[in-house]
Amino acid sequence: MELFINSSLLYVSLRPLNSTAAEKTVYDICKDMPAVIIWYLGLQFINMFLGIPANLMVLWLIHKNKGDTSTSDIFILHLAILDILFCLTPPLELANIVFLTTSNTWYVLRFFYGLKDSSPLFLSCICLDRYMAVVHPVTFTSLKDRHHRAVLAITVWLTTLAYAAAKCVGNIVNFEKVFTAMILAAFTFMVFCNITILWVLRQSGPGRDEMHPVKKRAFKMVLIILAIIVFNYFPPVALLPFQEYFSPKVFRCYIHYVAFGLMDFSSSIQPMLYLSKEKLNCCQCCSTQIQ
Template sequence: MEVFYYNSSILYIHTPANSSIEGGDITVYERCKAMPIPLFIYLGLQFINMFLGIPANLMVLWLLHKNKGDSSTSDIFILHLAILDVFFCLIPPLEFANKLYLTTSSTWYVLRFFYGVKDSSPLFLSCICMDRYMAVLHPITFTELKDRSHRKVCTVVVWLITLAYAVAKSVDTIPNFAKVFVGMILAAFAFMLFCNVAILRALRQSGPGRDEMHPVKKRAFKMVLIILGIIVFNYFPPVALMPFYDYFTAEVLNCYVHPVAFGFMDFSSSIQPILYLSREKIPNARCCCFKDRGSGNPTNPS
């Protein structure tokens, strides 16, 4: 078991070691049979993520399409983040079969690719924060660049980085590749913290009185604060636990710590669209069914 742990260059529950699990004669469940509850918590969160995250992200995509004429400059990043999350939310059936029944190595390549795509979602979150930061702190430059062409280029670059990262994680041949994930999360956290402090400072200085705060700055601060919260509560725990790995046995680390930490990280694929939808006005579907008696136009029943 010691060889199993120390040969792993990447975290086990998201990417197991090449030597002991992939293509071996036992499943992940059999290896963690002494403490199976965290594994089932992880799988449960993944299935909740699938049934909740897919419709929520599709709703986000629908709203972005419907409100195209009144869109925000950040919508292009929100759209691609929703596509990424829908893509990731498709894996629970394969993951369930792989961890409980399969011992082949081929499925791990597919799952690691999906994990790599998910690991890169903080890049899109950082793009949203950058867009809001520019809108509040550098409004003149922001207005000059409002044609969004540079945002499309930024989106393409992020996708290229995401796919390159996912492929590298899938093949699992780069030593200490987990440090890339750690660096990405820490960089995103530091950048979003900087954006929050800068926007908060600008928000407090808006208007002659502190109670007169510009609504655009308020919305920008709220968005960046929500994204920072997602990073702290969903992405930061696996990274924060890394300095303490030497205090855990291999079994506890791989069968208890990692499933819980990564389960809540993956659940961000549902939390992100739900938080977005909570900020948007979702059209009432009943409006199309109720007509104003006098004019024949749709009317809001509420």
């Protein structure tokens, strides 16, 4: 039968040892190591109940403050829309992993998995925007009021939809290598941008142990973002290229769900980080007015 899972390997062939294997669900095939699948599904439902309202609140705040938004908010807005779409999938995913043996409904899930796979592209745009603002402020200022960010966002959406459609088909040879290359390139780029930003902010103070309060807050925020990028996106980067070193069943039932469970949970962590930043800015504004 074919076992459909949430990754760049959305379907992999399992050779049944008997005729009844074709009737098994994904959960039945992994029944001797079910802990990670249960953990993964629990994480997905937490993602749904936490991620949807958090991302909706992000959209509301960006709309409410559209007269006073940062240059990165256009990418944050599109990332929130993408995450909301992905956070709608856990009920269907639960049904397909635990109850259903048909492969038809996996076409829908593969499309949404393709959307989530491409989310690092929007994160890379956010990192690039912040990188230009800190490392190349003159160039950033000259481009600040132009429409290149909207063009870039449209380009990312077209790339995302094309990738998701190709993934939905599910029979492209070596298609998993596209995801591996994309996540590795995006991860490397995001880490480079954030480390460079941290270094520039750290060196921009009057002395090595001094830093302007605004830059200090920016330094702490970028450090948190870097930690989240490593936590959410390092597992697939570290594990997927070494698939052949694991037994097929261990990779399909264990390694895969660990890597992508952490990556998928970014749909909740990212909006929560944005909301915490907005709350911090609001508190600082109120404090300044009181003084």
